[in-house]
Amino acid sequence: MPSMRQSYTVTVPEEPPAAAFPFLKQEMRRKGSMSGSVLVSTFVGLLINQAKNSKSAQGLVGLKNLGNTCFMNSILQCLSNTHSLRDYCLHNSHRRDLNNNSRTNTALMEEFAKLMQTMWTSSSSEAVSPSEFKTQIQRYAPRFVGYNQQDAQEFLRFLLDGLHNEVNRVTVRPRGTVEDFDHLPDEEKGKKMWSKYLEREDSKIVDLFVGQLKSSLTCSHCGFCSTVFDPFWDLSLPIAKKGYGEVSLMDCMRLFTKEDVLDGDEKPTCYRCKARRRCTKKFTIQKFPKILVLHLKRFSEARRTSKLSTFVNFPMKDLDLREFASENSINAVYNLYAVSNHSGTTMGGHYTAYCRNPNSGEWYTFNDSRVTPMSSSQVRSSDAYVLFYELASSSRM
Numbered sequence: 226m227p228s229m230r231q232s233y234t235v236t237v238p239e240e241p242p243a244a245a246f247p248f249l250k251q252e253m254r255r256k257g258s259m260s261g262s263v264l265v266s267t268f269v270g271l272l273i274n275q276a277k278n279s280k281s282a283q284g285l286v287g288l289k290n291l292g293n294t295c296f297m298n299s300i301l302q303c304l305s306n307t308h309s310l311r312d313y314c315l316h317n318s319h320r321r322d323l324n325n326n327s328r329t330n331t332a333l334m335e336e337f338a339k340l341m342q343t344m345w346t347s348s349s350s351e352a353v354s355p356s357e358f359k360t361q362i363q364r365y366a367p368r369f370v371g372y373n374q375q376d377a378q379e380f381l382r383f384l385l386d387g388l389h390n391e392v393n394r395v396t397v398r399p400r401g402t403v404e405d406f407d408h409l410p411d412e413e414k415g416k417k418m419w420s421k422y423l424e425r426e427d428s429k430i431v432d433l434f435v436g437q438l439k440s441s442l443t444c445s446h447c448g449f450c451s452t453v454f455d456p457f458w459d460l461s462l463p464i465a466k467k468g469y470g471e472v473s474l475m476d477c478m479r480l481f482t483k484e485d486v487l488d489g490d491e492k493p494t495c496y497r498c499k500a501r502r503r504c505t506k507k508f509t510i511q512k513f514p515k516i517l518v519l520h521l522k523r524f525s526e527a528r529r530t531s532k533l534s535t536f537v538n539f540p541m542k543d544l545d546l547r548e549f550a551s552e553n554s555i556n557a558v559y560n561l562y563a564v565s566n567h568s569g570t571t572m573g574g575h576y577t578a579y580c581r582n583p584n585s586g587e588w589y590t591f592n593d594s595r596v597t598p599m600s601s602s603q604v605r606s607s608d609a610y611v612l613f614y615e616l617a618s619s620s621r622m
């Protein structure tokens with residue numbers, strides 16, 4: 226049996242977020258004696274001015290580049306536009322989770338939440354410096370010390386893992402017991418494995434980002450099929466090759482889930498034959514996460530020496546993944562809300578983010594300290610590297 230994938234762990238206090246339009250209140254107090262209709266038109270005018278002048282009130286705040294930190298800024302903007310995660314920080318719900326357990330280290334989640342709050346409530350439109358946050362992430366993951374260019378997807382993994390660890394609702398992990406669910410039907414086995422996972426790893430981060438993958442191994446000798454269920458925090462999709470021109474995201478998904486033959490040195494031991502046999506392996510998705518992160522494997526795994534700049538055509542709306550579900554009748558339709566882009570080569574590259582503002586539904590380009598409106602028709606490009614999708618039923622838009 227293949228070993229379990231790496232499992233991850235992530236965990237948060239109460240102050241209302243600063244009012245979104247602080248000076249509106251002032252303005253209203255000042256003009257308290259005005260007639261109703263004048264007040265209404267002033268009100269509307271102010272709202273429009275507010276939208277134009279104070280970008281920050283709407284999350285349209287750039288992040289200063291601290292020296293090759295565009296990979297970090299790009300991911301932070303994608304997470305800032307993940308509305309459930311943003312609200313978790315803005316409503317200070319993370320503090321409840323932090324207080325509920327006596328962890329020694331809560332600084333990463335606190336700095337992350339502080340940064341989100343600044344990005345959504347500060348009245349200045351100046352770019353914000355994420356240096357306090359960077360101090361904490363590099364304490365958690367020393368590989369981010371210094372100012373080298375890093376991989377955005379790896380950074381996302383570390384960040385979510387770190388946040389989860391600090392707001393994990395599980396304070397005492399149960400002792401690892403070996404339970405055998407192999408006698409159960411697959412669907413029940415999948416549920417048991419998921420609740421076993423939650424006994425150890427249970428947080429807002431898990432609620433949002435973690436799904437469950439099923440791998441089925443079929444013995445070519447006796448036909449016995451064994452199943453393994455593993456949590457996943459994102460899916461790394463190989464880029465399908467089709468001669469020239471573009472490929473679709475569905476092609477990449479199909480390649481990812483394609484039946485694979487395990488032979489030679491890779492031969493697993495068949496449970497029934499009690500011998501190593503040639504087997505076929507296939508992935509299906511047992512549980513779809515609310516937020517699905519799809520990583521396009523543009524970089525060669527061996528030291529990132531080459532990059533594929535294939536245009537992968539991905540849908541903005543209605544990405545229907547039901548054909549990859551273990552069971553049918555599952556809701557698996559997603560809408561895109563953020564993209565982390567990588568332009569350039571492996572030697573010299575730059576990260577930006579395209580994000581749909583959860584309040585207005587408009588798309589913006591986040592290029593370090595610069596934030597500019599963009600047309601949704603420009604979102605798809607051959608720079609797309611990490612895609613953020615939200616399950617349609619949980620979407621507010």
Ligand SMILES: [Zn+2]
Nearest residue numbers: 444447495498
């Ligand atoms: Zn067998």
